[in-house]
Amino acid sequence: MSHIIKQLSIFVNNEPGRLAHISSVLKDCNISMRACNLAESTEFGILRTVVDNPDQAFDALKQRGIIVKKTDVIGVYLEDTPGALFKTADALGKAGINIEYGYAYYYRDKAVFFIRVDDPEKAVEVIIKQGISLVSDSEI
Amino acid sequence: MFWNPKIECMPVEDLKKLQYEELKALVTKLYESNQFYHERMEAHGVKPEDITCLEDISKLPFMYKQDLRDCYPTKMFTVPNSQVVRYHVSSGTTGKPTLVGYTENDLGYWTEALARSLTSAGVGPDDVLQVCYGYGLFTGGLGLHYGGEKVGATVLPASTGNSERQIELMIDLDVTAIACTPSYFIHLMGVAKKMGVDFRRDTKLRVAFLGAEPWSEAMKKKIEDETGIETFDIYGTSEQAGPMFTDCPCHNGIHIAADIMYVEVIDPETEEILPPGERGELVVTMLKKEAFPLVRYRIKDMTHIITEPCACGRTSPRIARITGRSDDMLIIRGINVFPSQIEYTLLQIPEVGDQYMIHVTRDGALDNMTVQVEIKADAFSDNMDEMLRLRSHIESTLKKYLNIAVKVELKAPGELPRFEGKAKRVIDNRVI
Numbered sequence: 001m002s003h004i005i006k007q008l009s010i011f012v013n014n015e016p017g018r019l020a021h022i023s024s025v026l027k028d029c030n031i032s033m034r035a036c037n038l039a040e041s042t043e044f045g046i047l048r049t050v051v052d053n054p055d056q057a058f059d060a061l062k063q064r065g066i067i068v069k070k071t072d073v074i075g076v077y078l079e080d081t082p083g084a085l086f087k088t089a090d091a092l093g094k095a096g097i098n099i100e101y102g103y104a105y106y107y108r109d110k111a112v113f114f115i116r117v118d119d120p121e122k123a124v125e126v127i128i129k130q131g132i133s134l135v136s137d138s139e140i
Numbered sequence: 141m142f143w144n145p146k147i148e149c150m151p152v153e154d155l156k157k158l159q160y161e162e163l164k165a166l167v168t169k170l171y172e173s174n175q176f177y178h179e180r181m182e183a184h185g186v187k188p189e190d191i192t193c194l195e196d197i198s199k200l201p202f203m204y205k206q207d208l209r210d211c212y213p214t215k216m217f218t219v220p221n222s223q224v225v226r227y228h229v230s231s232g233t234t235g236k237p238t239l240v241g242y243t244e245n246d247l248g249y250w251t252e253a254l255a256r257s258l259t260s261a262g263v264g265p266d267d268v269l270q271v272c273y274g275y276g277l278f279t280g281g282l283g284l285h286y287g288g289e290k291v292g293a294t295v296l297p298a299s300t301g302n303s304e305r306q307i308e309l310m311i312d313l314d315v316t317a318i319a320c321t322p323s324y325f326i327h328l329m330g331v332a333k334k335m336g337v338d339f340r341r342d343t344k345l346r347v348a349f350l351g352a353e354p355w356s357e358a359m360k361k362k363i364e365d366e367t368g369i370e371t372f373d374i375y376g377t378s379e380q381a382g383p384m385f386t387d388c389p390c391h392n393g394i395h396i397a398a399d400i401m402y403v404e405v406i407d408p409e410t411e412e413i414l415p416p417g418e419r420g421e422l423v424v425t426m427l428k429k430e431a432f433p434l435v436r437y438r439i440k441d442m443t444h445i446i447t448e449p450c451a452c453g454r455t456s457p458r459i460a461r462i463t464g465r466s467d468d469m470l471i472i473r474g475i476n477v478f479p480s481q482i483e484y485t486l487l488q489i490p491e492v493g494d495q496y497m498i499h500v501t502r503d504g505a506l507d508n509m510t511v512q513v514e515i516k517a518d519a520f521s522d523n524m525d526e527m528l529r530l531r532s533h534i535e536s537t538l539k540k541y542l543n544i545a546v547k548v549e550l551k552a553p554g555e556l557p558r559f560e561g562k563a564k565r566v567i568d569n570r571v572i
Contacts, residue, residue, distance in 0.1 A: 009522035011515070011552050039524050041531075043512075043549040046524060065554050067515070071522040100523065116522070 003124045003134040004072045006054040007114065010047040011067035014040055022047065022066060029060040034140055035105035035114055048103070050075070050114060052140055072120045075135030076127060078104070078111040085113065088132055092117065095126040107135075143259035143291065144252070147399050148454045155398045155455055160194040162399065162427035167191050167200065170433050174218040176211060177433045197402065197425065198413060203437045205238065208379065213239045216432045224431055229277040230378040230476060240279075240378050241431040247286065249428045250381035253397050254287025257386040260395070260452070261347050261372050263317050265292030268344075270310055272320035272328075273352065273474075275299045279382030280352055280474070284319040293317065300324065303331040311337065314344045319374070319383075321474040322355035322363070326505035329366060339367040349374045351383055353471040354462055373461055377441075379434055380426055393446040393458030401426055403457060404436070405445050408466040416447040421466040422459065440467045468566060470500060472507045475544045479565055482511060485541045491519035491530055495556040502570040510547040511538060514556055 012018050019038075026033065036049035051057045054070060061068040078084040092099060102115035112135055117123045127134055142148050150158070168188040170177040181187065184201040191199065208216065217224065224241040242250070263269060269288040273280025281299055288295040296313060298306050300320075306328060309315065318325070325348055332339060339345055345367070351374035360371050375394045376384035380401060385394050396403050402425040405414045414420045422441045426434040442465060446458040470477045479498060486492055493514040501508050513534060521527055531548050538546040559565075 007522075009520075011520050013552050013555055041524065041528060044527070044551070046522060046527070048522065067517050067520045067552050069520055069522055 001136045001138050003074060003128075003136055004120050005050055005075055005114070005135065005137055005140060007071045007073040007116070008047075008049050008051060008054055008057060008061070009069045009071045010049070010061065012038070012045045012047050014043050014045050019047065022061070025061055025064050025066065026051070026057060029057060031057040031060070034107065035103065035112070037101075037103035037114075039101070048073075048101075048116075050105075050140060071116060073114050073116050074120055074123055074127070076113045076115065077133040077135065078113050080111060084111075087130060088113065088127060091126050091130045091132075092123055095122065097123050097126065141259050141262055141264070142453075143256040147397070148256060148395075148456065150455055152455050156194055158399055159402055159427065163194065163197060163402065163425065164188070164191050166425075166427055166429075166433075166435070170218065170435070174216070174433055176207070176216045177218075177435070194402075197404070197436065200436050202411070202423065203433070203435055205379075205438075205440075208238045208240075208432075209236050211432075212236050214241065217241055218433065219243055219431055226282075228279045228282075228378050228382065230279075238378065240381075242381070243430040245428065245430050246381060249400050250283060250384060251286045251290045253376075253381070253384040253400055254283060255290040256397060257349075257372070257374065257384065257395075258287055258291045258293070258317075260388045260454075261317070261349070261370070261386065262389075263288070263291055263293055263347065267291075267293040267316045267346075268296060268313055269293045269317045269319065270296040270298050270306070270313075270315045272298050272300055272306060272318060272324060273383070278475075279376075279378045280319070283376075283382035283384070284349070288317075288319075303328055304335060307332050307335055307337055310343050310345060316344050317347045317349070318345060319349040321352050322350040322359055322371075323353060323473065323502070323505045323507060325350055325363060326359070329363070330504060339369065345369050347372060349383075349386060351375055351386075352474040354464065357461070375459070375462065377439060379437060379439070380424060381429075387458070388450065388452040388454060390451050392450065393460055395450070395454050395456045395458050398456045400428055403445060403459060405443065405459075408438075408440075414444075416445040416457075419444045419460075419463070422462075440465050440469065442466055470498075470509075470566065470568065472500065472509050472544050475542070477509070477542055477544065481541055482538065485538050486511075486513060486534075489534055489537060491516055492534065493553060495558065496565060497556050498566045500566070500568040500570055507570065508547065509544070510549060512549045512551050512556055514551045514553045517553065 034050045039046045100116040226242045271284045275281030372386040404423040405420040408421040441462045443459045497512040499510040534548045
């Protein structure tokens with residue numbers, strides 16, 4: 001079990017039908033997306049997704065010539081109370097860890113914040129020390 | 141009005157005799173003193189004594205842009221550096237630029253040709269000529285500058301850019317004549333409109349010398365109707381010297397000063413010389429050029445020759461408005477761009493693949509070029525900043541080689557069209 005989650009980052013051309021094409025590959029491989037986020041510039045986007053079987057999905061996408069990369073992220077459980085995000089962000093900030101991006105997701109009645117940080121191992125340590133729960137890869 | 145009536149109105153037979161004498165002297169001199177041209181003539185099996193009449197020019201081999209590139213920088217020069225007084229540089233077909241050199245006499249006939257052209261449009265000592273061609277490595281700015289001074293006009297070396305200031309100066313200094321690319325002039329028209337400036341009401345502008353890029357009768361009519369000024373089509377490339385020749389007030393073709401340049405039009409496929417009136421590729425011979433040879437040079441511009449007498453009294457042959465290219469060269473905002481240059485540049489960037497597409501549009505008056513490239517899988521980053529940095533790196537590398545701003549779009553591998561046979565990588569959507 002690890003608290004470091006393998007996220008797939010996929011290069012997507014910003015054209016009608018491109019996202020449909022990528023999601024159909026995932027469907028054909030029977031891969032389920034747990035969470036996803038789309039960052040875009042004018043002509044291309046980066047689809048970031050947490051899937052139930054990242055290695056299999058990675059191979060399937062790669063085989064179809066889709067540009068895909070595995071990126072380490074961590075998933076922080078956020079309590080449904082004011083200040084929950086602050087606790088995590090503050091702890092990381094004080095530890096000198098930078099959050100590159102993040103996206104929130106609601107999973108099994110709990111809010112999860114998937115974040116990409118510059119030092120995931122250290123981030124895991126810092127967050128656990130704060131008594132905040134992290135999503136483990138076996139839960140995905 | 142004539143600058144040099146003796147030559148400009150010389151009877152056609154006398155002109156042809158003069159051209160033959162110039163050609164014979166040129167070929168003899170090149171054979172004796174220019175290594176490149178000597179070897180080219182030897183390889184083609186022709187000697188100076190084979191040239192016994194003007195028509196014998198067809199016995200001479202062609203020259204190509206590639207020759208200038210192969211001889212970069214000065215291997216083709218006939219004269220030592222002590223006699224070269226200026227360089228200009230234009231884009232080559234790949235990474236290497238094309239260098240042209242000038243002796244004092246080369247600058248002399250260039251200026252002479254422009255003096256004839258400006259005078260034919262009525263520009264003289266009472267005029268103020270605003271030169272909005274780029275000053276620098278490009279030939280347009282300095283060429284028109286010296287031509288304007290030669291006829292005694294007051295030259296305003298405005299160069300390109302800062303359009304509002306251009307309009308203010310035009311008004312404040314009573315500018316009567318302007319030289320620029322037709323698309324830049326249309327851009328100036330738009331800027332003037334925004335400033336509430338009416339060319340008819342607020343300026344003394346009377347004539348415009350527009351060229352360095354293709355334009356149409358429709359554009360000419362639009363400019364003249366909206367501004368009330370008379371436009372002249374100016375022609376000339378850096379290999380020849382720079383912009384040199386224009387149409388006269390009869391506006392029925394560009395007068396080519398016959399004592400300076402000899403023109404032929406050929407079928408680009410069969411290389412057969414075409415009669416006047418038939419459209420083909422222009423081939424030029426610079427009869428007075430000293431710094432380097434330019435004999436039967438395949439300039440790749442498409443046009444036809446007009447030999448019917450012109451009502452203005454000039455006896456020189458004319459060429460019709462340039463209607464295209466016999467190669468794939470693009471002219472973007474007055475700058476020559478070869479798709480091969482883009483290909484060459486992209487090869488220097490390890491993050492991109494070898495497929496690319498070029499899209500050209502005209503937004504308002506300005507040309508825009510977008511280059512689509514496929515990124516390689518290992519160049520992909522999950523970090524958007526890194527991707528945008530890669531994109532601007534490609535844009536600045538292209539700008540460095542092409543001298544014009546290019547927009548780059550990143551595409552996934554396999555997204556761009558593949559071609560079997562002749563690739564069609566340029567989509568030019570400009571309406572000219």
